[in-house]
Amino acid sequence: MHDHGLGSWMAKRRLKSPDKTALICDEQQLTYRQLADAADRVSELLWRRGIRKGDAVAYLGENSPQLLQVLFGAVQLGAVFVPVNTRLAPPEIRHVLTDSGARVLIHDPEFVDRADIGDVAECIVHTIPTGEGDTAVPGLARLIRMTDAGHIDAEVSLEDPAAIVYTSGTTGRAKGAVLTHQNLTWVALNCLVDYDVTSGDVALMISPLFHVASLGMGALPVILKGATLVLERGFEPGRALAQIQRHGVTMLSGVPTTYQLMADHPDWAATDLSTLKKLTCGGSAVPTRILNAFEERGLSFSQGYGMTETSPGATSLSPDMTRVKQGSVGLPHFFTDVRIADEHGAVVPRGTVGEIEIAGPNVFPGYHGLPEATASAFTADGWFRSGDLGYLDADGYLYISDRLKDMIISGGENIYPAEVENAICDIDGVSAVAVIGIPDDRWGEVPVAVITTRGDTRVDTETIRTLLDGRLARYKLPKRVEIVDELPRTASGKVRKADLRARFAR
Template sequence: MRHRGLGNWIHRRREKSRGKTAIISPFGELSYDELADRIDQLAAALADAGVSRGDRVAYLGENHPAFLETLFATTSLGAIFVPLNTRLVPAEIAFALKDSGASVLIFSRVLEGLAVLAHRQLSTETEDVTEPSLGLLIAVNDGEPVDYARPDDSPEILQYEDFLASSAGAEHRDVPVALEDPAVILYTSGTTGNPKGAVLSHQNFTWNSFNVLVDYDVSSTDVAMMIAPMFHVASLGMGVLPMLLKGATVVLEPKFDPGRTLELIEKHQATSISGVPTTYQMLCEHPDWDRRDISSLGKLTCGGSAVPHRVMDAYEERGLSFSGGYGMTETSPGATSMQPAMSRIKAGSAGLPHFFTDIRIVDPLGEPCSVGEVGEIQIQGPNVIAEYWNRPDATAASYDEGGWFKSGDMGYRDEQGYLFISDRLKDMIISGGENIYPAQVEQEIAQLPQVGSVAVIGVPDEKWGEVPKAIIVLRDGFQLSVAEVREYLADRVAKYKIPPTVEFVADMPRTASGKIRKTDLRKKYAN
C-alpha cells in the first residue's frame, strides 16, 4: 500500500464491508462497494481532466453523497479537497477559490447561481494570480437552481453523472500519499480580514478519528444521523469520517428539520446524532417529540456551548445523556470529550483531553496556570494542523516555541483535569479593570425557561470603558423583562457581570454549524 491517507479508506472498507449500507440520503442508498466504485470512477475522470497530486478540487453544496465521493476521489489522487460554506456570498466563495488555487469546482445545482457568480467574479480578478485558474465547473443534479440573473458570459457547466461516466478506466489508483501530506483546506471564519485556510493533513483526520473511536465507542453497527453540514469540520471530522472508517452507516440530510429528523431517527433506528444546543432544543420542543420512537439512540454529542439544564432534563426523561466536547478547525476538530456519565456531575465542562491529544492552560507569559486559574488553552497532538495555506505569518503566530497550538480560547481545569471554557480571548469583556467572560453569564441566562438563545457582548461605556449587554431570543409564547433577567442574575454572578441592558430580538445571526456570530451582533448592537 503506497496510499496511507483518506483516499484509500473506502477502497479498503469495500473488502471488509461488502454489501453493507454506507450512506442513506434523500438521493438513494449506497453500499460500501458501490460507493468505492463511484469514487474510483470520479478519480479516473478527475485524473483524465488533469487533476494530479497537490491540485485543489473545491466542493460547494449541502450534505450529499457527491460531497464524500469528491472528498475521497480527490484525496485518492493525492490532490487536496476544499469544501466551501454554502452560506457565503459570491465574493467570499471567489476569495476561497482564488486563495486555494482550485482548478475544479463541483457544486450543487441548487446553488448554480452562487457558483456562477463566484466564478464570474473570480475571472475578473486577474492581478497577481499565480495559482491555476478555475477551469472546470461540474453540477450535481440535486434539484432546481435558485433563480438568478445568469450572466451572458456564463461558463460551460458539466453534469456530474456525465462527468463520472466519462472515463473509460475506473480501477483503484494506489498513488503514493503520506499521512503528513495535505488532505483538506478548510477556511476558518475570521473576525477581521479574510479567512485563513487551515491545512488538515491525512494524519490530522486519521488521529482525530482514532480519538472519536476510543472516546465515543463508535461501532460498525452504528447508524449516524448527520444533520449538520459536512463542509463544517465538526460534522466531517467528528461524525462522518470516524463512522465510515469503522464501517457504520451514515444518514445524510441536506437541511436540518426537527420533525423530519425525529421521523428518520425512528425509521432508520439511528443510534447516534450530533448537533449544537439549539439543535437539541428544537428537537425536544417539536410536537412530534413524544410521538416518535427514539429509543435506538445511544450517542448524543453536543458542541458549541453548554446544554441548558431544561434541555438535558427533556432528554434524560427519555433515558438519554449527552457527550460534550471542545475543539476547533485547527484540531480536526476534537480536543476534549465529556462522557455522558459525567455530564451532570461536571455540568458546564468540556471534559478531558481526547485520548491522543494534550491540552494545557498558560498565563500571558506562557507559564502553566494553577488549578482553577483562567488562562489560554493550548493544544498539542497528531490531530493539530501544522500550517495555514500560504500564510507563514499566521502559522508562526499560532504556535509557541514548544509547538503548542495557541487556541485563543480562555479556560481553566479543575482538580480532576476537566476543562471549563471561559470564553474566546477576543470575546472577553474588560469592565473597570475586571475581566468578564460572557460564556459564564450566557450559561446562567440560558437556564431561564423563557430563553431560547442568548449571547452576551461588550458595549462601550463612558465610566467603565466596557459593560456587558445581553441579546436574547425568547421561546415562542414566553415573555421576559430586563428587570427579571437582572434579578435572576443577582445572586448568581458578581454585580459587575450583570448586563445593564438587554436586547430582545427575533433571531440570532449564526454560522453554518449553528454558533452565534458575535461579530455581527457587535456591529448591530454595540453602539
C-alpha cells in the first residue's frame, strides 16, 4: 500500500470490521464495507473528472454519509478536502472556494444559491449536487451507483495536505489552515488515548462536520477505532435526547449552549441517559449550572481547549478533575505539548500569565498561500503561537485568561474578559455574556458586559456589580451592562466582539 494517510483507513476498516455499523443517519445505516465501497466509487468518480494529488475538493453541505464518502474518496487520491461552513454568507463562501482553488464543489442542493456557483471562480471545473439529482443533473448518490468500484492507491505521505479548514475570521478574512494527514491522524490518536474511545462506542454527532472539532475529534477517532457514528443534520435538543435513548449513545460532544438546551428541554427528566458514558465540551468553560444539571443525572464532562491550527485539540480535562480543577481546560493531550511565554518569547514560571504556545504532530504546518502569516504564527523554535493568554498551575493544568487581542487595559491593570464572563455566567437568568473593552477618558478602557437573559429575567448594571463584588477585583467589574436579544456570532459560534465594540463604544 502506497497510501500512508487517511485514504488507507477505509480499506483497513473494510478488512477488519466489514459488517460493523459505521454510520447511522435518519433511517439509513451503512456498514464499514458499504462506507469503504462508496468512498472508492467517489475516488473513481473524481479521478475520471481529472482530480489528482494536490487538487482541492470542496464540500458544502450538512452532516450526511456523503460528506464522509467525499472526504475519504478525495484523500485516497491525495486530493485536499475543503469543508465549507454552510452558515457562511455568499461572499465568504466565494472566498473559501477561490482561496483554496477548489476544482470540484459538491453541495447540498439547497445551498446552490448561497454558493453563487455561476460566479464563484474559474478554478471550479465541476459542481455536483448531493442526493439523487435527476437525469439531466445526476446527484452524487446516483453517480456513485453508476461508477465502478475500485480502490485507487495513490502515493500519499503523512506530511501531505489532507484538508484546508478555514478559520472563523474574527479579524479580517478567514485563513485556510492546512491540515496534513499526520495532523488529523495524531489528533485522532490523542482522542483515543485521552477520551478512551472504544470499538463499542456509539457517538452522536450533533455538531456540523465542517467544524474541525467535530471532524478531527469527533468523526475521525470513532472511525479509526471502528465504532459507530450517529449523524444529525442539525441540532434540536428534543431530537438529540431521543437519539441518545433510541441508539444507546455512549459518546456526545458539544458546546455549553447545546448541553444547556438539552437540560432545559421538557423531555430531559424522562429520557433514559443510562448508556451515556463520555461527554466532551469545548468552546468555553462549562458553567456551574450545567455541571450541576448533568451531575444530577450521574454525568460528568471532559473539557478541552484547542483551535483549527491544532486540528483542533491541545488540552483535555478529565471528568474526575472537573470539580477539582474547575475553570481549567486541563492537561496537554498525550502527544501534544503546551508552554507559556512572555511578550519577548521567554518561557515563564507556572502561575504567570502569558501567551499559550503549542507543539506536537497535531499542529498544522501553516496557512494556505500565506507565508507571512505562517511565519508570524510560529516561534523561532517551531512552537505555534496561539494568540491566547493563559497560565499553567502548579500541577501543569492550563487556565485560559483571554485572547491576547481582547485583553482590556484599564488604568494600567490587565483585565481578562473570560474571567469576568465566567463569573457572570454563574448568575441566575444569564444565558450568554460577552465582556468588551470600550474607550474611557479617565481609565483608557473600561469593561462593559453585553448579556442575553432567559425568560422574563431582569438584570441591570447594579445587580451584576453587586453580585460580583467580592468575587472579582473592583476594577474588573463591568461599568455598564447592556441587554441584547442575541449576541452576534461568527459561523463557528464565536462572539464577534468587534461588532459589539462598534455598537456600544460610546
